[in-house]
Amino acid sequence: MPHTTSSTATTTGTTTTASTSASVGSLPWEELVTSALLGTDRRPPAPRGGPVPADAPAALLDAAALHTVRRRAGLLPAVPEARPEPAAPDPRPALPEAARHRLAHLLADRSAPSGGGRRGTAPDLTELIPQWLAIANRRGFRAPAALLPALLDAARARTDLRPQALAFAGPRGMWLAGLNPDWKFALRGSASGTPQPGLTDPDAVARLWEEGLFAERVALLDAVRAQDPPAALTLLATTWPTERAEDRLMFLDSLRSGLSGADEPFLEQALSDRSRNVRATAAELLSALPESALAGRMAARALSCVHPDRTGAVTSIAVEAPHECDADMQRDGVTAVPPTGRGERSWWLGQLVEATPLGVWEERFGGRAADEIVALPVADDWADELHTAWCRAAVRQRNPRWSRALLGRPSEPVASGPGTASIAERSKLLAILDEGERASWVAEFIAAHGLSEAFQLLGVCTVPWAGPLGRAVVDALDIARDGGSYPWSFSGVMGLAERCLDPAEADRLEVLTAAQDEQEDASPGAGGYWSEAFQRLVSTLRLRAAMEAELMA
């Protein structure tokens, strides 16, 4: 086959170099290159001792063309390198087609600039990726292979996406990440890349526990704990004395889920651990068990400090903070040295109350309910200290009665309530309540106080927001618009609403998208921006509804 093309070279070259091209053509390629590089004047392209062609450059080019075409026409395939190990199979079903297109769309928008300037009326697609991934993972779909690179790039840029994105990417995603240094992050940290042995195989579990890497062992302990809490304790106990202090701390943390009275003997023993952090964590876990001996010891100490004072017309609470922090208290997890700026007696008191089972107080105050106790006056300015400690106790012991009492009524002025005024504490207390109660508490709070402090509270509410809560938020936004401020003063809540409002609310919201007449006291142009913001809200809700429907198909 090469002679077809080479004949082109020679026949067309005959005009100038017929007599010499044949001998130049027989020169090795390397000599042609040397001659070309140095110039035919200095190094003529001719065999050693042979005749120098009359038109050396043309002869050289003829020969080069011949060589080039001949080489290209005679190319051979390369020898293959070692193949990569194939990716583990992914048995999850493929995405419905519409959902696959949607994901491509969401990921394509990722690189678009966001945050800068006005947001316009179009939804912010990037913000919907977490929700899309959550639904897809819940439904157990397999990620389309062609979108894995874009998905990994998205997870690389946004750490908050990583857990969901990597779960969705599955074994093929991990396999791919192993081949590209840009996606190293996917293989780090959590042992999600390593396959868990079947938890039903005790030998495999024991072997991984004995020989695994730290991250693998933590993941294994968590998995066993989730399935069979006592088995996890047994597993941990087999190697406990030989573990390093920081590892013991992490493993102890794994016991937080599925905590029960069965864990008490082990935890009680850990109170004498060599490491102070391990001791503190063991004490914290024990204090979350109201029946535990530690809780009893703490209750006895706390009761000696806090008692009802019936001397006045109404019962009040008298507080006598502890005078010392003895060795027993320290063994039970009380930290002796307070942080800078805090008195040590109030510091000790806080820790005692925090670790005391809340039920103890109802008994101590003559069978009063939590809300009645919280409402009692407290002597000598101890109220803040005491209530804050009760809040921490309610959160630690996950006690809804006390949480409710300490939250107070949502409509009351923020500062005058009996419980805590701190929004951070309130959001923690709200998390203890069941989702319906949580939503209606926040709804009432927003109805009474508006949106300025609602952001953190909304963050703990279940998505999508329950009907009354959604309506309260929308009403408050509507009021804020009538108040004449700009919508970006509420961009945080607006963004949350886009992601969390029930998509079914879209139709009801439609009326708000109409531009309103400018009011006299309103900020200039605010009306237009508000209608734009509501349009974005509505279109985002519509998009979420479509997204969800596609994944449910």
Add this chain to the structure above:
Amino acid sequence: MAPPTVGDMQLSHGGESSPTGAPVARWSVEQVLALAPDAASRKAGTRLGAAGPWSGTGSDASGAVWGLCKGSGSTPYRTVVDTTGPAYACSCPSRKFPCKHALGLLLLRASDDGAFRPAEPADWAEEWLAGRRARAARESGPAAGGDSARGPADPAAARRRAERRAERVTGGAQELEQRLADLLRGGLAATDRSGYGLWEETAARMVDAQAPGLAARVRELGAITGSGPGWPVRLLEECGLLHLLDTAWLGRDRLPDPLAATVRTRVGLPVSAEGPPVRDQWLVLAQYDTPDGKIVARRIWLYGRGSGRTALLLSFGAAGRSPAQALPVGATIDAELTPYPGGGQLRAELGEQFGATTSAGPPPGIAAAAAPAVYGNALRDDPWLDAWPATLRDVIPVPSKDGWQLADAHAVARTDAHAETHGGTRTGSALPIAPAALSRPGLWKLVALSGGGPVTVFGEIGHRGFEPFAAWDPGEEEEGAGTTGGPVVQLV
């Protein structure tokens, strides 16, 4: 509409030859994004691809889509797209083409069919659509008489013009020969010092000589100098081929007709599609744009199911406008193609379209081991070819020292000396992936699709390696479509 020709009768297509009666393929998100003239439009269009700003959206059976898009002003923009063209019209002032509104509208349609109720076009859309259809009917109406009437008014004058141009090209080729000879006499090493000036000036001379093909090759020579290890070898190769083209032009009278036509095309003389039209079920394999100076070149690769031909549609657009021609990748269109003349010529022009289906499935492929010979064979007809299209079946992407390879999944024991030098421990064949493709995101899509297993890949095999353009997802098989029936994924 023209009466069915003999070509139509051969295909058992139910005699359907009206574009309005044919099923209209709905474009996917990827396909729509491929229409965008640049990255900024793609982003802007993506933002508009949701129901928010849209109202009055609708579509009809002939492939028209329209809607009103709310912008910053009080009146919404009127956007209408004829997806059979595709052609776009929008009342916005954007110079981008298609504008972000047209892209947004198509994206909305791709992802949310519910927003498009089949309807009669709105008045404003109907006006444009009717004008467009009338124009189309005028153009295709007197089909038989039209072709001859379109010819030059004065054949003698046209011949004189062509002769004058050939003379100028000959002058250019001779000058280029002289310059190449001077270069070789002084040595290629000197080009490392003289920089780009020499090549740019020579290229400008070739433009003056009306030989844009020669000019483009000269410009490429300028980029080779100092382009990494081995550049003198590459430069000598390309100088040799340029010299070959020069001398071929100067001696074109003695060349066989197909080769002479190839030389004319390579030199850059205008040629028009003139071969007999080929009607077939054409599978759209890939579509991608490459910037070429101030214009954008769009390549669309097609594979004819019946004829087994691979064809290339080449179109151009000014900067900021994407070329008008666009076809949805993965679709199969029933259409006529008119090939361009010349040996080893794949370029063709799209003629009448009779319909579209979405059934995919790759062309029958070959093994990696056989691919270099396919390129070698193609060099017979056109020694200036850099690469030749091929579909590789059952190949696995494998990381190698300085890049990636595509290795045959089913290794055949090799007997050539090349394999023995490696101790015979590894058998089978592989093709290195061309350097140009190594930095594209498409490479990782290909690796992801493979997952370490065999995939079918369409691309070009050439002396730089294999450049993948599209692959078929082996994991997303459509029911009953066999082992390679998954959707096609574009890699460029």
